[in-house]
Amino acid sequence: MDPSDTPRSSPAQPAPETICARPNLLPGSSSTPLVPAPQLSVVYRFEGLDHVDAVYQGQADGFVYARDGHPNASALAARIAALEGAEAAAVCGSGMAASAAVLLSELGSGDHIAFAEQLYGKTISLIDRELRRFGIEATGFDATRPESLAAVLRDRTRLVMVETLSNPLLRLPDLPVLAAMANKAGAKLVVDHTFAPLLCRPLELGASYVVHSGTKLIGGHSDLTLGLVAGTHEEMDRVRRLASTFGLSGNPFESWLACRGLATLPLRSSRCCATALELAERLTRSSAIRAVHYPGLPDHPDHERARTLLHGGFGAIVTIDLGDRHRADTFIRNLGQIPFAPSLGDVATTLSHPATTSHRGQEPGLLDRLGITPGLIRLSIGLEDPADLAADLEQALATLS
Template sequence: MDPSDPSRLSPPRAAPETICARSTPLPRSSSPPLVPAPQLSVVYRFEGLDHVDAVYAGQADGFVYARDGHPNAAALADRVAALEGAESAAVYASGMAATAAVLLAELGSGDHIAFAEQLYGKTISLIDRELRRFGIEASGFDATRPETLASVLRDRTRLVMVETLSNPLLRVPDLPSLAEMANRAGAKLVVDHTFAPLLCRPLELGASYVVHSGTKLIGGHSDLTLGLVAGPAEAMDRVRRLGSTFGLSGNPFESWLACRGLATLPLRSARCCATAMELAERLGRSPAVRAVHYPGLPDHPDHDRARSLLQGGFGAIVTLDLGDRGRADAFIRHLGQIPFAPSLGDVATTLSHPATTSHRGQEPELLARHGITPGLIRLSIGLEDPADLSADLEQALAAVS
């Protein structure tokens, strides 16, 4: 009997309770929908025991339970793997869940991880605080100075973690040199690529894993929370299994939304990078701004490296230093249309204050060492007209002055 035959679901004269409780399959169609639909089911049906055995063994296509995988996550993972030039990719509930999946898959008690001190604040907390409870040691280094990595590598170093563009000062690491040093020491390089999707391919530069917060530029609309990991097939099998065991998997609807956002990523990236470059140059000429951090500017300390590493722009983030917390607060309060919203990657421009949001709770000496001051403002550039954005920024800076 055809398992989709409605007569199989309810007897001919079923009670109303039975009719309401049992689902009816969608009508068959010889013309499939142009846009794949969200597949929201938590669980999938099987014809019998041989069928479920075949799906679990990979001998038949199919899904079992949404925490282990579902069609929308598979579709998103395939596209991200293709973008990164990876053999495989997986979807997780957030960028931090994606990072945690890699760390937990690769590290055990007695192991060591070297991390860039310029990482996102929550990532540093995960590595340098939480993992220590499990007997995992950690050491920080300056990702823009490869020699500092050499000084912290150990026999038990299993991972080295950096960002393509650091948060929030947009420092650019020498990825090929760091990958070579890590691999020579028997470690794997993990690159958080959240700030620079499409601008380079870390796996081709020697990285073993690429991690994204899909919440940001890939999703692109501030309406989903997801994380992504891409890497070699064998290693990703372990990361994928661990993600399911720890319950880190991403859900179907947000995976579907991310596929929608991914469709316009190249257009959004090009537009935002071009506008960011223009605004960085304008802000750099303002007497009210103490410093502008953007790798496209010639005075950025990693400008030459960014030019050789990045393709198609220098990113959608511009960070400026207004000197102190009071001036930063006045700037935020006088902006007309740019909201203070502690995230990034939306179609509209937003701003954040790293010292009180992304890097809140970090050690003061670490913040000071890396120039994360109370006057620092991080702008995430959107799709608006550059002249309108410039006018809004200039009137806020005039109020600060």
């Protein structure tokens, strides 16, 4: 007989394999941790069949499987809902997953969505290309011109989707007017609020859904990928079910990281907005720059609307137009301290080139209409000293002359 087959006389002395395989439960404690811990378990244990029935039927609190929900997502969702003045919120695997969850939960074959042509390039691809495969019609409009929306609304329009501040030219639509128009037509307004957390509450302005890429300013450290949606209890129940079915849910560790980032969001937002305004004003004085786009500048086409709708600043993004691709590339290569990193919202300042990153692959005609030129540079302002950032930018601009 193999010695390993010999039964053990005492179950109190399990084999090493058993000791290694079975997890210990956490020790009990009359005190609680100050910082909630990440709950990384994929699955949860039950006392028996009645217990699992009660959890599934909502008669008892609990979790079953991480794709359906977990404590860290619940904690993050509760804070996002409170932040947006919503009844509830949901956590998805990315900003695009959050947008997809909303679109797929509201739209079916034969339905129509009106989308702002100023949306993020991947969002346009999702709406105007992928959703068409499901028999969903889509029409673009200029979100800064309400009459443009009126011209595309149909009987089957179910959603209207815009951004609070557009990517990358930072145009600000009249959200209350668009919401009223959508609601009158029997549609819901969806607002991608990624560029402007804390600066306004789209739900209070008439939107039905607010969507965030939590990867950006909410996470704040370029170390997580998440999406967030807020709305009514009924809407969020539907979004969560769909996110689970399509595999769009966010994971525990990154939900925990997002809660950590959220704690400093007000401080970061205030500092970045102030620095962005200061730099935008300085950059307008540079002869090397064709145009500076920032809603805090008096000559921005939506400046007065921004003064009315936004509170606490005009955002952390400043976009400049250097004229052509060669000048943009020269500028990028001479910015030793500000990296070319195609995202935004980090604690450190970064830059991106929309024509080759966020809007890559879009129709040239659309880029022309939006003013997204090969010379456009999008700056995501971080927490550095404004004078240091100004010096970095000015020395790179000097190389263009």
